[in-house]
Amino acid sequence: MRKIEHIGIAVKNLETSNLLFEKLFGQPPYKEEEVANEGVKTSFFMNGPNKIELLEATNPESPIAKFIDKKGEGIHHIAFDVEDINQEIARLKNEGFIILNETPKKGADNKLVAFLHPKGTNGVLIELCQEIK
Numbered sequence: 001m002r003k004i005e006h007i008g009i010a011v012k013n014l015e016t017s018n019l020l021f022e023k024l025f026g027q028p029p030y031k032e033e034e035v036a037n038e039g040v041k042t043s044f045f046m047n048g049p050n051k052i053e054l055l056e057a058t059n060p061e062s063p064i065a066k067f068i069d070k071k072g073e074g075i076h077h078i079a080f081d082v083e084d085i086n087q088e089i090a091r092l093k094n095e096g097f098i099i100l101n102e103t104p105k106k107g108a109d110n111k112l113v114a115f116l117h118p119k120g121t122n123g124v125l126i127e128l129c130q131e132i133k
């Protein structure tokens with residue numbers, strides 16, 4: 001695993017939160033993208049070298065809707081940049097981590113992604129992401 005690629009924040013209303021984070025960072029999101037198969041709308045901010053992803057649920061079955069029902073808005077996941085996602089999945093599985101999707105899927109912002117179950121990581125949802133070249 002390399003650097004933190006981004007931090008994901010679950011929000012109830014992307015439009016309102018975009019304005020809030022625009023005020024915080026002094027610049028608007030550089031990208032908005034819907035990931036239909038995950039039931040989310042996302043936006044991405046750069047602040048210096050740091051990337052923040054905001055996520056809003058697009059349906060009540062979305063993992064983001066369930067997260068907000070249970071915990072409210074807030075930090076949802078930490079994403080780490082990986083060189084080879086399949087190799088990293090195999091390594092972490094071998095270490096006993098629970099991988100939510102062993103086959104990487106297409107995430108937002110041109111990434112292949114896989115998630116580790118928070119049960120195995122002290123309650124923190126970890127996303128692995130590999131840039132699609």
Ligand code: ZN
Binds near residue numbers: 007053
């Ligand atoms: Zn993410």
